[in-house]
Amino acid sequence: MVEVKNLTKCYGNIKAVDDISFTVETGEVLGFLGPNGAGKSTTMNMITGYISSTSGTVTIDGSEILEDPKATKQKIGYLPEIPPIYVDMTVKKYLEFMFDLKKVKLPKNEHIEEVMRLVGISDQSNRIIKNLSKGYRQRVGFAQALLGNPPVLILDEPTVGLDPKQIIEIRKLIKSLGKKHTVIFSSHVLSEISATCDRIIVISNGKIIADAKTNELSTSVSGEQKLALQIEGSPTDVVSAIKKIPAVIRISKGQTMSNNVTKYMVEYEKGVDIRRDVFSAMSRIGCPILDMQSGNETLEDMFLKLTSADQTNYTKNGGKG
Amino acid sequence: MTAILKRELSSYFNSATAYVVMAAYFVFSGIFFTYFCFGFNTTSLAGVYGNMFYIIMFIIPIITMKTLSEEKHQKTDQALLTSPTSLTEIVIGKFLGAFILYAVCCCIFLVYAVVISFFAAPDWPVILCTFLGIILLGATLIAINVFISALTESMIIAAVVGMALGLLISFLKNISDMLSIDWVTFVLEKINPLTYYTNFTYGILSITDIVFFITVTGLFLFFTVRVLEKRRWS
Numbered sequence: 001m002v003e004v005k006n007l008t009k010c011y012g013n014i015k016a017v018d019d020i021s022f023t024v025e026t027g028e029v030l031g032f033l034g035p036n037g038a039g040k041s042t043t044m045n046m047i048t049g050y051i052s053s054t055s056g057t058v059t060i061d062g063s064e065i066l067e068d069p070k071a072t073k074q075k076i077g078y079l080p081e082i083p084p085i086y087v088d089m090t091v092k093k094y095l096e097f098m099f100d101l102k103k104v105k106l107p108k109n110e111h112i113e114e115v116m117r118l119v120g121i122s123d124q125s126n127r128i129i130k131n132l133s134k135g136y137r138q139r140v141g142f143a144q145a146l147l148g149n150p151p152v153l154i155l156d157e158p159t160v161g162l163d164p165k166q167i168i169e170i171r172k173l174i175k176s177l178g179k180k181h182t183v184i185f186s187s188h189v190l191s192e193i194s195a196t197c198d199r200i201i202v203i204s205n206g207k208i209i210a211d212a213k214t215n216e217l218s219t220s221v222s223g224e225q226k227l228a229l230q231i232e233g234s235p236t237d238v239v240s241a242i243k244k245i246p247a248v249i250r251i252s253k254g255q256t257m258s259n260n261v262t263k264y265m266v267e268y269e270k271g272v273d274i275r276r277d278v279f280s281a282m283s284r285i286g287c288p289i290l291d292m293q294s295g296n297e298t299l300e301d302m303f304l305k306l307t308s309a310d311q312t313n314y315t316k317n318g319g320k321g
Numbered sequence: 322m323t324a325i326l327k328r329e330l331s332s333y334f335n336s337a338t339a340y341v342v343m344a345a346y347f348v349f350s351g352i353f354f355t356y357f358c359f360g361f362n363t364t365s366l367a368g369v370y371g372n373m374f375y376i377i378m379f380i381i382p383i384i385t386m387k388t389l390s391e392e393k394h395q396k397t398d399q400a401l402l403t404s405p406t407s408l409t410e411i412v413i414g415k416f417l418g419a420f421i422l423y424a425v426c427c428c429i430f431l432v433y434a435v436v437i438s439f440f441a442a443p444d445w446p447v448i449l450c451t452f453l454g455i456i457l458l459g460a461t462l463i464a465i466n467v468f469i470s471a472l473t474e475s476m477i478i479a480a481v482v483g484m485a486l487g488l489l490i491s492f493l494k495n496i497s498d499m500l501s502i503d504w505v506t507f508v509l510e511k512i513n514p515l516t517y518y519t520n521f522t523y524g525i526l527s528i529t530d531i532v533f534f535i536t537v538t539g540l541f542l543f544f545t546v547r548v549l550e551k552r553r554w555s
Contacts, residue, residue, distance in 0.1 A: 045399075048403040049402070049403055050399050050402050050403050050553070051553050051554075052553045052554050069405075070405045070407070071405075073403055073404060073405045074405045076403065078399070078400075078403045080396065080399040080400075082396045082399075084395075084396055084397040084398070084399045084400035084401075085397065085400075086328070086332070086395075086397060087395075088332060088335065088336060089328075089331070089332075093331070097324055097327070097328045098400065098404075100323065100324030100327070101324040101325070101400070101401070101404045101406050102404050102405060102406075103404075103405050103406070144400065
């Protein structure tokens with residue numbers, strides 16, 4: 001379990017990370033989302049003890065990173081943004097070095113073989129890292145983080161520079177690792193985060209601006225849900241019938257197409273499902289529904305909304321995971 | 322610490338660095354040896370050792386220039402600093418790596434002593450005393466240069482500053498002579514490693530000299546640890 005409390009990092013007068021708090025449970029995959037320069041890497045560097053925090057604490061399974069750095073660091077596998085690899089070594093030699101550096105107490109050769117197999121670099125083991133492609137270097141960095149089976153994995157943009165096939169493989173790997181490990185990984189690619197993570201923290205200008213389960217996030221941002229409809233029949237009847245449904249906040253009429261079909265957008269309260277009510281209301285007035293879609297904002301909309309000028313804290317009305 | 326040391330040694334010996342450094346060291350010590358011992362028909366290696374400082378002041382910055390600067394530059398320090406290995410272990414590992422390469426270079430003097438033994442009986446106590454001196458002098462310079470390497474991200478700057486410092490040390494005596502202010506002369510003489518080193522080349526083994534080198538070495542290794550520590554907090 002990772003517990004981050006009131007973590008702050010100042011560089012002179014600039015607050016790179018501003019009072020961040022969150023908890024990650026064992027076996028959870030947490031996505032760290034934010035635009036460039038939001039403070040993702042700084043936060044990760046503080047969690048792993050690479051840099052110290054100005055104030056605040058990071059506790060991993062009960063040990064604090066600044067008070068007991070040795071024991072805490074042993075529990076973390078870290079893949080920084082730029083993989084920390086020595087380009088003059090062979091893959092195997094490098095992993096052996098990292099194995100010794102991390103003071104891992106597992107059978108050395110078997111463990112390194114296993115990790116290399118897991119990230120798919122077994123056939124590259126005797127190549128000098130200098131000669132490897134970016135994707136393979138990234139995997140070597142990944143392998144290094146997995147050495148010693150640490151309970152917590154911190155991955156800073158692990159899929160950057162990989163080809164689509166490799167990205168899918170790495171995502172699968174992260175998902176499978178999430179069963180045994182606690183994983184925190186950062187990205188600015190939204191689809192990646194939503195495909196892999198149980199929970200998302202959105203960070204912008206050093207502050208957490210959203211913290212929710214992946215599927216709850218977009219509703220938690222807007223605070224209401226939307227339904228896009230295409231209904232045949234008189235718009236006046238339709239609007240008045242829908243307005244009678246209790247959870248509906250507002251209905252707006254869109255363009256009328258041929259055949260007397262009109263588009264509508266219905267906004268209704270969060271946590272309610274009005275689709276059945278809409279169906280029975282329309283059947284009562286004899287107006288057939290031709291199309292019905294949940295008009296939830298996509299993660300992209302949400303992300304842009306969150307990270308744009310508006311800096312309201314959405315965590316309060318968001319479902320905290 | 323052993324992990325760092327092993328990696329340092331393999332990086333020296335798997336690249337050209339170790340061999341170029343050793344070749345340069347052997348060539349110049351060979352020239353000095355031929356010039357002083359054969360040229361003056363003497364079995365004393367004092368002249369060779371006395372001049373070796375001009376070689377090691379260039380060689381040591383080359384050995385140590387990338388120890389810590391390159392780690393920072395390539396961001397590999399993230400792996401070191403987030404591992405359960407302590408800063409002290411890292412710094413000592415780096416230091417020992419450079420020191421072992423330097424010590425291997427110095428072993429050539431034992432070969433010269435054997436060469437002399439074919440012509441006349443070498444003065445073994447003096448030779449071994451001087452050998453200890455050059456090892457200790459080297460250790461001190463390596464510690465200082467590792468410290469310089471920790472201060473910068475560029476290995477070129479680390480090397481240039483290290484060499485400039487070496488030159489400054491070699492001029493220290495001339496500077497104090499030139500100033501001829503009593504207390505300045507006194508201070509400069511006391512902080513000049515060559516003052517202590519010269520005693521070794523005469524075959525004088527004194528505790529003061531040994532303690533001086535060991536203290537300065539320890540001090541600069543400590544400073545290096547503090548620099549790395551400070552960087553995390555700033």
